[in-house]
Amino acid sequence: MKNLVLIGGGHAHMLTLSKLETFIAKGYRVTVIQPSDYHYYSGMGPGMLGGTYEADDIRFATKKQVEGKGGKFIRAHASRIDPEEQIVYLAESEEKVSYDILSCNAGSYVPKDIVEGDGANVFSAKPIEELSRAKETILEKLAEGAVSIAVLGGGPAAVEIAGNIHQLGKRRGGRQPQIRLFTGPNFMSAKPAKVQKLVRRLLLAKGIEIIEEGYVQRVADGQIRVADVSYKADIIFPAIGVRPSKIFSISGVDVGPDGGLKVNTFLQSTSHPNIFGGGDCIYFEEQPLDKVGVYAVRQNLLLYNNLMASLEEKPLEKFSSGGDYLLIYNLGDGEGVLSKWSITFSGRIAFALKDYIDRKFIKTFQEI
Structure with a gap:
């Protein structure tokens, strides 16, 4: 057998x-x-x-x-x-x-080796379960007082994490976390210019600070060093690929x-x-x-x-990667950015479409 x-x-x-x-x-x-x-x-x-x-x-x-x-x-x-x-x-x-x-x-x-020292309040997007623990930590610290949160990276994962941290704070009400996104000069650089523009606009409208002047040089003991400036962070999310x-x-x-x-x-x-x-x-x-x-x-x-x-020792099939694929970014607060071919737009319709597709996909396999 x-x-x-x-x-x-x-x-x-x-x-x-x-x-x-x-x-x-x-x-x-x-x-x-x-x-x-x-x-x-x-x-x-x-x-x-x-x-x-x-x-x-x-x-x-x-x-x-x-x-x-x-x-x-x-x-x-x-x-x-x-x-x-x-x-x-x-x-x-x-x-x-x-x-x-x-x-x-x-x-x-997601590599965490950029962060030195205690990793107790350092969370990444993989494994996904870490995001659940991160959520509880953010809520606990917000209940205690002011919270500063740093997201390291300038790609899709980083912007989605930043946008959804804002949503978490907004839903809770009361004191909001300070959110900084450390992107360096390559903010969403692998994506079309219009996608970059729309993502940036949504994040800035949420009050998220985008740090683009140089790359993160060192992260240790809750301090993030960029060029000659240090930033304090209570919670850190490495999202650097x-x-x-x-x-x-x-x-x-x-x-x-x-x-x-x-x-x-x-x-x-x-x-x-x-x-x-x-x-x-x-x-x-x-x-x-x-x-x-x-x-x-x-x-x-x-x-x-x-x-x-x-x-069964039979002939194998060849994989074709297919053509372009639909990209929709969840930026929190029911907002998203959609892009495929020459079509690019942002807003609630973009997120609603992502939510529908995701729920349909997961339901298909949850019910088997």
Whole structure:
């Protein structure tokens, strides 16, 4: 009996998890390794921080789904892969999980190494659960008095976090947090000029201070050093981009320049053909992909088909990244910025559309 092992229950594995019984029915054993019983939908994470959503609104019950369909769920961090012995090692135990076919949707993380010293009030957007803890910390400190919050970064995650912190304070009423966004000179620099303009306008209207004069040089003991100026912060959110899971760089498999699992057009490891991957943790050899959820969602069907085909020793399908994708940023207070092709606008309609799409997506897989 062949063993199919999945590391992570993220976006790229959603369809495979929803059809787990099709593997079981053919006599394959399926094991899913994930550090939490739930997988959180990252696209709704900032909204959870801002109070638009509760945790149950944005998560999938991975353990319940896997066990309900006849699979085995292991709550643990996959720490290393031995591709020669075909074993996955776990951080929390001596258990070794053997596989015939392995698929990795191990996700990514936000580096915190820019922050020195005590990390008690330092929060990142990944894992998403951190945003729930951040929300409680902000509310606790606001109840005690004035709070200064720093968001480090100038990309989509940073602006969404800043905007939703403002929403959280506004919904609470009373004293509002002081929010500074440390972007350096590259504020939303990878996005079109009109998107930059609209995002900036919305953030400034909320009273969020955008620090663009130089990059952050040092963060220690609640002090943020930029050029010759120091800023105090009670709570810090590093949002300086994401990196693929570290598991691949220590496992003897081919990796890309970012440390992600290097895969070919079949989403198959370029060094070990019985290992597959999707989402943020991969480096797509043909065309490096942005770290956005839309690609993981597009990989869903192909991963399912190729995992089944690989188990059955049948031909594999090629992945196409597709064309342009819709981008909508949740900037809090029911406002967003939408962009696709030549269409770009901001306001409540933009957020309402994002909210509808996100709720529809998550409901589809929550109800399976």
